[in-house]
Each structure stands twice: as structure tokens, then as C-alpha cells.
Amino acid sequence: MKTKKLINDGAHAVDEMLVGVLAAHGRHLYAVEGTPRAIVAKDGPRRGKVGLVIGGGSGHEPAFLGFVGKGLADACAVGNVFASPPPDPIIECAKAASGDAGVLFMYGNYAGDVMNFDMAAEMLAMDDIEARTVLTTDDVASAPLDQKQKRRGVAGNFFIFKAAGAACDRMLSFDECERIARKANDHTYTMGVALAPCSLPQTLRPNFDIGADEMEIGMGIHGEPGVQRGTLQPADEVVDEMLDRILVEMSPSRGDKVAVLVNSLGSTPLMELYIMNRRLAQRLSDIGVDVHATWVGNYCTSLEMAGASITLHHLDGELQAMLDHPCDCAMFRAG
């Protein structure tokens, strides 16, 4: 049985989506001439500013292109569904984003993305554009803490890109921008849970199997298996299980501040996310952790996958300033 989607030809879904994105968000975004998969902020790149280029596979909307705009990313290279973009659009993004102060590549830590962005960086070096890379590795479930560099980047991207984008927008030096980006990544912890699969537009088949009463804790945003499959539990227990894993690593002190993201993987509605946030807020309050700001909704999705993730962004004064720095993107505004 095929899944149902409001698409035309699955092979053209990404390109047609981008046409629709530009039609809707022409005030914020444009595509590099001749490279429709290189999406650039109209207001963003400028001389002397470190350029921030993000990117990754499609199917995670509003990540990543929704976070392109003044105060956040300067450009986004768009890949096929769940597939890294090839070097070409990455290179075009970097050129468009470059203000001759260096270009920061930020994206989730996946083998494909690493290879493509690295190839792009090598080619850019020949054009005298220095690109440095900060991988996001916020998915607590995807490797033990002592192998954090192996972890995947998931919804916590949101905070990490936000911090880096603010640093760039404040015209900080390349070194500073890179430092803040790395620090933001180190301070960001995500755990996810999946209840039902998505399907790719090209196959219209569920991209993994999961029992009618099962959930999978720690599943990746492309349906990669997680750490544990079990019977679906009440929301409070699921939140507890996810939060406990995060807190072990984050080990906050009383009075610490965090920002919170409760993110839908796609079809899990706001009602459920807010129910989760209720528990999360209670638990944080119980341990004396102060929630500085909360976002709830679809920020990093897996097409129509059912499930949700929780991200804590452990703030200090600097990260809080970056978070509070205004940004104005096609699909996200803050500050």
C-alpha cells in the first residue's frame, strides 16, 4: 500500500518545493542564478561579516532553509530528500555568503554531508575562500558521551545555528564565530522519540517498520534506529526518560538557565508537544533550572514522521545574548 502525499512526481518534489518557497518568501530569500538548490538571504551577507552556510537533506523543513535570514544563516544548500547536497550548491552558497571574512559551514554530522561539504571546502580554498566547519552533534542518543564527535545533529541545530548566526551578525571575528558555534553545540542536548514512520516521495513506502503499540527512543531524524524500542508509554514517562538522559550529561546546577525546544518530527500535533512541555517545565522547575525561553512546534521534521524531540540549550551569559539577538528568517523570527 502506498502512502498518500500532495505531490506531483516524487522525483521533482524538492525542486517544486523550492519554487514554492521562493514564491512565498521572496522578501527573504533568493536562489543563486543557475543553482536553484543554493538559497541565499536577501538581507544577510555583507562585507566583513563571517558568512554562515548551513545545509543538508530536504524533508526536515523548516530546517534548514527556513533558518536563512538576517541574524541567522546567510545561505542554505539544499539536498535531495534525506541526502546531503552535492558540493556545487554548497560552493555557490559560500560564494554568496562570503564577506571576505571567512565562511562557516554548519550542518548535522552525517557521513554524506561531511564528504560533500569537505569537497566543497577544498574547492573553495582554490578560490581563496576559507571555509571552516562546525558539525552539530546534539543527538544524545546517537553515541556515548565520550564519542560526542560521532553523534548526529538533529533538532538542536536550531539553537546552534541561532548562536552562530548571532555571532556572525554581530560582526565578530572568524575565530570568535567558530568558538561560539562550537560552544553552542557543546551546550545543546537533544533526545527524540518516534512513533510512526515517514515515507519518501520517490517510494511512497513507510521507511521503517514499527509495531502498533511501539515507540522508539532515540530514533534519528531520518528514521535511523535509536537506542531502544519499547511499548508506547504515557507522555510524562516518555518525557522523563528523554529528559533524564539529557540531564545526566548536562548536569545543571540550581539557578542555571536553559532554552527549550519541543519539536515535532512531523505529524505529532501541538497538543501533544504542549503536553510534553508541561512535564518538561515541571521537571525543570523541580530541580531549580530556569527556562529562559521555549519554542514548541515543527522546527526540524522528518516529513510526516510521528514523534517528537526535546532539546535543552544550556545557557551562559554569552549564549543567552546570542539567543536573544534578533533574527528575521523566512520561517522563523525571534528577538
Add this chain to the structure above:
Amino acid sequence: MKTKKLINDGAHAVDEMLVGVLAAHGRHLYAVEGTPRAIVAKDGPRRGKVGLVIGGGSGHEPAFLGFVGKGLADACAVGNVFASPPPDPIIECAKAASGDAGVLFMYGNYAGDVMNFDMAAEMLAMDDIEARTVLTTDDVASAPLDQKQKRRGVAGNFFIFKAAGAACDRMLSFDECERIARKANDHTYTMGVALAPCSLPQTLRPNFDIGADEMEIGMGIHGEPGVQRGTLQPADEVVDEMLDRILVEMSPSRGDKVAVLVNSLGSTPLMELYIMNRRLAQRLSDIGVDVHATWVGNYCTSLEMAGASITLHHLDGELQAMLDHPCDCAMFRAG
């Protein structure tokens, strides 16, 4: 087979959601003491301003409570899932919203909502608060044009509330606010399509049946049957069918301006919405209609229902000014 949700007890889903909403959006929202289902804007109600009270059943998030805030609605009465709120929270909302210049009730035209809001209005009259009602009836599919007063209110609420909220925020007179609200409703046209059902937290059963390859054009946002069930078509054809019905009624002239909302009913992801928007923008451009602004995403949902709606808001100078008027709500910002 039960559907899967990240909830605790289905009977408490709405109340738990509201706790989570307030935890996340304490900067924007509070609940009237002793009436947790009456949600009020922290910045909004003030002396001399017409109060705007919206409301309806839960399960449509971010509608309706996400549209409470400065420049939009002053308060929202929250019902059970897909059920009008009773008079009590409506009354409390009206009292909190009242600036002694009248209170406007705006909500979708459903028998239950009409009865409950009317009862509330009667009781408020005894307290010398005048409440006038403007029903939203933007669902083109739900009755013939000559019976527009019978139509349902669906995602077009977004534009209608926005216009009314701006009028109120500009401190216009009660009559003017009411006139603009009615005009906004008359200028707003929505058509929806559903692909797969949602399920209520209390039953965890799909709330309607639909074949594996079927879609239903015109289905209501609670799963009420629409105008036509047929085989799922490619997105472009679906958009054409919906748009044609809207254009027949709206009959725009070349050079006219519209605002566009492409709304997910829940689990239909942004990729599909933008593919739809691509076709919509092309079609509008072909007939010389100018798109002033576009919103794409989850604005009026039916829990996890799969499907989408298209709304056109036919602008004139006045409605455009109202649309462009800034607002700052918990789940929506513009201007």
C-alpha cells in the same frame, strides 16, 4: 487498533496542553484565575479598545489560542477537543478583554459555538458588557454562495481575526471594528482537502474512514464530510480544483491583490504545502493577481489529520493595512 499519541490520560489532554502552553508562553499569555480555559493576552486589552474574543474547540492548534496577543485577539475561550467552549470561559474572556468599548466575539460558524457564545453574550448583557458576534464563514465547500451565512469557518479565520485584531488595536470604534471584521470575512475564501483522518485523544480511533487511494475535497476541519470524494490526484490538479472553486466566487480582476495561506491540517508536511504553493502562485500570476503576502504551515489544524487547505484573502487598501499591522502572539508574529 488504537492510534498512537504522546499523551497521558486523553480526558486531561486539553487541560495538560494549556499548562504546557502557559509554561512556554508566559510572556504572552495568562489564564484567568480560576478559569484555566480562559486565556488572555498580557499585552492587549486596554481602556477604550474594543476587546476581541475568539475561541472554539481544541485540536486546531495553533488556532485559536496561538493568535492571542498584542495586535490580534485579546482572549481565547478554549473548548474540549472539537467542542465549543461553554459560556463560562467565554464570559471570563470577555470580561478580561473588555475595555468598556464593546467586545467582539469571533469564531467559526458551528452550531455548538453559536449556542455557547450566544448564551455568554446574553449573560454579559446583564453585566452591561455588549458583545457583538461576527461568525467566520470562509469554507467555500460548506454551502452554496447564496447561503454563505451557513458556511463553516475554517483556516481563513487567520486572516479574518487578523483584520479584526488590527482594527481593534488601532482603537477604531465598535462599529468600525465590526464592519472590518465582517468585510474581512466576506473577502476570505478557503478550500480544503483531506487525505487521512485524525483521532480524538479520548477514543484513539480514526474519526472517519477514507480509502487508501482517496482524498476528500472540502472536508471540514473536524472531519465533517466535504463536497466530493475521489481518487487522490497529483498536487497540481488538487490545487487547481480548489483554486477554481475559490476564483469563481472571488472573481478577481487583473491587478487585484491577495494574501495567501497554505495550511496543513496536521500531518501534511511543509514540503507538500510548498509544492502546492508553487502551483497556486503560478496560477495567480497567470491571471494577473498579485500576491501581497503568503503564509505556509500549520495555522488551523485538525490534530494529526493529513490534508491541506488554501485560503485567499482578497485585499483592498483597508484590508491590506489591517494585514500589515504588526501583531505579536504566542505562536504568530507579523508586521
Add this chain to the structure above:
Amino acid sequence: MTIETLSLKTMFAAVAAAIAADRDRLCALDGVIGDADHGIAMELGFNAARDAVAGLGEDADPTLIFNTAAKSFLNAVGASSGPLYATAFMRAGAAVKGKPSLSDADFVAAFQAMAQGIRDRGKAEPGEKTMVDAWAPAAEAAGQAIAGGANAADAIAAAAAAAAKGAEATSGMIAAKGRSSRLGERAVGHVDPGAASAATVIGAMADSLRTSATA
């Protein structure tokens, strides 16, 4: 026979039990032509009414019982059923104002007031495929029975039969009120959930009265 505070409380409990047992069928009926929640609304409403009236003292008169049921039902439910049943109960309370207990005729008068309250609140006429299509013939049947010398238990039993028949007949109707009123021909062939639940409510009232009468 007179109907005391205690038997009214028992009656609300009996109706709540009957509706709870019928919940899923009512949701399924509503799923076909409405939004699938009617069983939930009715269950919530009658559970709230049952609990609220159970909490009243022994000196509560029928009017207080009906008014308490109205308020608790309404606040628990909202929706369409809330105002309709709340108005029904308030009218019943008004109809028997000042009476410490109800004669058979009083009870039928309260019952007829309920039906009228639903009609007034919803502004629906018989034939518009709503709960009025169960309540209106039920009220008429109860009135005829009591006029013909029946007691309250028999009158409401007659009403229950009429309600069941009326509910069944909604299947052939096009809806003119409520959520299904936009369906036109597509609603034909499906029983209206509010009419179906009305038959359940009135049937449970009849059963409860029969049990009280024989007790």
C-alpha cells in the same frame, strides 16, 4: 408515586451509565456525519451532572437538582450538546419550581419542558435531523400517555419508544441544523447521533422510573 430527590439522583446516574455504555456507538455515528465526539460529550456531560447532583444534600429540591445538572453538564461539555441539555434541565427546573417532590404529572411536565428547551435553544424543527426528532415525539407521547391516565413510568416508557422511532427516522432526513447540515444528500442513510443519544437518555430515564416505581 412521587419522585423524590433520591430517585432523581438515581435517574441521573442511570442515564450516565447508559450513555457511557453507548459512547463508542455515538462517536461512530458522529464520525460519519459529524466530528466523532458526540459520545464523549454526552458521557462527560452526564458524568458531570451525576457527580454534581450526587453532591447535593438530601434537602435539595427537584429544581435545584435540575439546575445543578444544567450547570455542571454545560461546563463540562460546551459543544452543541452542552447548551441543548443545559437548557433542557434549566427548563425542567423552572417547570417544577417550588415543588419539594414531583408527582407523575409534574415529572411529565418537566420532561416536556426539557424537550421544549432543546427546541428553543437549537431553534430546530422536527424533520431537521437533530435530537429534536427524538425529543419532540417523545414529549408528545409522554403527554398523551399521562393525559390517558398512565403513570410517569409508563408515560416515559412511551416517550422512549417514540424517541427510538424518531431517532431511527432521522436516517432518511437531510440535515438542516448542526454540523451535518452542510452535507445535503450525503447525510441521508445515517442516523443523527444526537437523536440516537436522546433515545438512549430517555430509555434510561424510563428504566430508572420503572425500577423506582417497583422498588
Add this chain to the structure above:
Amino acid sequence: MTIETLSLKTMFAAVAAAIAADRDRLCALDGVIGDADHGIAMELGFNAARDAVAGLGEDADPTLIFNTAAKSFLNAVGASSGPLYATAFMRAGAAVKGKPSLSDADFVAAFQAMAQGIRDRGKAEPGEKTMVDAWAPAAEAAGQAIAGGANAADAIAAAAAAAAKGAEATSGMIAAKGRSSRLGERAVGHVDPGAASAATVIGAMADSLRTSATA
């Protein structure tokens, strides 16, 4: 036997056809331990390569063919497969630079360069449950065969057999590279999709060479 422009083009077409036929199996394999798109990526990539090389003139030398394949594959795909196969093709092109056509030994040298390119790009060692577990033994088998006097068709046939065996063996491995490297023990029992597709690719190359040789 020498391998001409035409037979290289035919070979790309043959591989594209084999991969298209295998697409759904590859997606399913990737669904178990990855993100379910490997068949799509490979199909897109080889279709793009096939079309791009088909568009080259008759005077295109093998290096131009391989480089064209590399670029078109990469731009169509991205993902992991894109850089890996693009690097493979670029290395093959570099390995036979300047030759208007390929001898049997040239072809095997190009083939071995492909395998090395994949290893270099992905920095994966054999045993890490990637396509290297098919490509590395395949390159070795082809080298041994040609050293033992076999022609290109037989050498690649030997490579195909080794690739199939290598792919099969990934089932027992824990992944150390790629998307499945976070699964630990959970990846055991499942064949790596990239290794599986490598076996298909190399098998189709062998078939294509055999057909050209006998043609």
C-alpha cells in the same frame, strides 16, 4: 580486447539498468539500518551518469567519460553515495589519463582506482560495514585475475563474485562508518545497502564486459 568509448557508455547504461531494477531492495535494506534512500540515490546517480556520458561525442576518451560520469553523478545525488562514486570515477579517469581506449589491464587499473577512490573519500577500512567491504575484495580479485592472465571481462567477473561475497559478509559486522555507525549491535544481521549496491554495480559491469567481449 580493447574497451572503446562506446562500450564504456554501454557499461554505464547497463549499470543504470541493473541499479534501477534493484532500487526497491536497496531502499528496503537502507530502511532497516539507514534512511531508506540508498536505491533512490544510486538510481538517480547512475541515470545521470548514463545520460551525461551518452551525450558525449564519439571522440570522448575514457578519462572524459569517467570525469563526466563523476560530475553528473555527484550533482544528481549528493548524499554519501555521490562523493564516493564521484571520487571513484574521477580516480578511474586519472588512472587512464591520455589513453584513447583501454586495454584489459587499463580497465582493471581503472577499476582498482575506483575502489581506492571510495576508500580514500570515505576513510573507511574493510570490516567497517560499508561499500568498501564489497569494493576492496573486488579490486583485489580483479587484480589477481589479471595478474594471472585473465582478460578484463573475466577479471571483473571475479571481482563481482568477490563483491557479492563481501556484501554478504557485511551482515555480520558492526558499522563503524556512515549512518548505521550509531547502531552498534543492532546493525548486525543486516547487509549494508552500499555494499549490496556495489555488488550490483560490479555485477552489471562484468555482464556488460562479457557481452561486449562476445559481441
